[in-house]
Amino acid sequence: MNLPHRYRLIIGYDGTDFHGWQHNEGFRTVQGELTQAAGVIVGGPVEVEGSSRTDAGVHALGHLVRIRLATEVDVYRFQHSLQGVSPRDIEVIDCVEAVSDWHPRFHAIGKRYLYRIWNSPRRPLFGERTCWWVRPELDCEKMQQASEGLIGRHDFAAYRSRSKQDRDDTVRTLHQISVLRHGSSVSIQVVGDGFLYRMVRNLVGVLVEVGRGLRDVDDPTRILASTDRQQAGFAAPAPGLFLMEVACRGEPIPQCLELPMTL
Numbered sequence: 001m002n003l004p005h006r007y008r009l010i011i012g013y014d015g016t017d018f019h020g021w022q023h024n025e026g027f028r029t030v031q032g033e034l035t036q037a038a039g040v041i042v043g044g045p046v047e048v049e050g051s052s053r054t055d056a057g058v059h060a061l062g063h064l065v066r067i068r069l070a071t072e073v074d075v076y077r078f079q080h081s082l083q084g085v086s087p088r089d090i091e092v093i094d095c096v097e098a099v100s101d102w103h104p105r106f107h108a109i110g111k112r113y114l115y116r117i118w119n120s121p122r123r124p125l126f127g128e129r130t131c132w133w134v135r136p137e138l139d140c141e142k143m144q145q146a147s148e149g150l151i152g153r154h155d156f157a158a159y160r161s162r163s164k165q166d167r168d169d170t171v172r173t174l175h176q177i178s179v180l181r182h183g184s185s186v187s188i189q190v191v192g193d194g195f196l197y198r199m200v201r202n203l204v205g206v207l208v209e210v211g212r213g214l215r216d217v218d219d220p221t222r223i224l225a226s227t228d229r230q231q232a233g234f235a236a237p238a239p240g241l242f243l244m245e246v247a248c249r250g251e252p253i254p255q256c257l258e259l260p261m262t263l
Contacts, residue, residue, distance in 0.1 A: 003047055003068035007075060008098040009082075014089040015059040016129045016239065022053045030054075030090065034065065037085040041078065044070050051104035051246040052111065055198065057238030059130060062093075062112075062245040064104040104248065110175070112191045112245040113200045115236065117208070120184035131185075132240035138211035140181045143188075146210040147177035149221030150203065157227040159206075161198040161235075170196060170227075179207070189244075204236035 011034070019027035023035070031048050038046040051064040079095035086092060116131040118124040119138050124131055157170040176191040188207065190200050206223060209215040223231040 001045055001047070003045065003070050004100075005069045005072045006098040006100060006102065007067045007069070007073070007078070008094075008096050008102065008104070009065040009067060009079075009092060010094040011063050011065055012061045012091040012093055013059060013063070014129070015054060015057050017089060018056065020054055020056045020058070021050050021063075030060075030063075033087055033090060034067070034082075037082055038067055038069070040085050041081045042069055042071055042073065049104060051108050051248075052243055053197075054241075054243055055201075055238055058241045058243065059239075060243040063243055064108070064246040064248065066098055066102065066104050102248070104246065107248045108194065108246050109249055110191065110193055110245075110247040111195060111243065112189065113195070114242045114244050115188040115190070115200065115204045116240045116242070117186040117188070118184060119181070119186045122184070129239055130242075132208075132237050134186075134208060134212075136212050138181075138186055138208065139213070140179045140186060140211065142217055143207045143211040144177075144179040146207055146215075146217045146220045147179065147203075149218070150174055150177060150224060154224055155227055156196055156199055156224065158223045158229055158232050159199045159202040160196040160229060161202075162229055163197075172196065172199070177203075177207075198235050201235040201238065201241060202232050204240070205234050206232055208236065209233065 013030050018030050021030045023029050023031045035046055035048045047068040049066045054060060075095045075097060079092050083092040118131045118133045121135050124133055151174050153173040155170050156172050160170055172192055172194055174192040178189040180187050188204055206220050210217060
């Protein structure tokens, strides 16, 4: 299929009612909705590719997307038309022309995720669509201390998905993990060169157990060294996770960098 015209988009979405990013026949996905919306606008074939294959229920504020079209479009009009046709839980933040060889996943050099926890005996006022409700009080200082041994380049096999044991090179570099509390809101920011499937949620799950006193402070590092997925326990729920930023070689800084670390 000849689709010579390429465009780089930054999108955000509420992942609650999506079965993840990637097209899946019979399910509502972000990729599927964007493909359908762009097809309505141009009246022809389109190809939509994303920087991350976010899981069902995961949200985004800075997901990089490439759309390939058969015909050239005005980027301003296309962005606003795409926003108008897309469902209300997808936001088209930016649209520019892309160089011919640019790919949002293969040219990515870093990603930033934010995980939101509501830490209180009281139910979160706006529900649990965008956070994980943890009732016991968390010791954020211990969680921060426990994360320090994870920084750097390591084999993160112990923090990969149980369902994808042998499909990826499991070596990644983590640049930063920050645990911050604002009242009842706890935010965990994770920055790295790339992440295994469900890696961030598995890391958060272990750190929360440290914060609850169910694990020792050195357990996350011990689990990392074991490369044994069984040691890491459960993954934190999807609704608390946000893809905040994807950085690519030669691309401008995404607009989501202007957002605060906490939501």
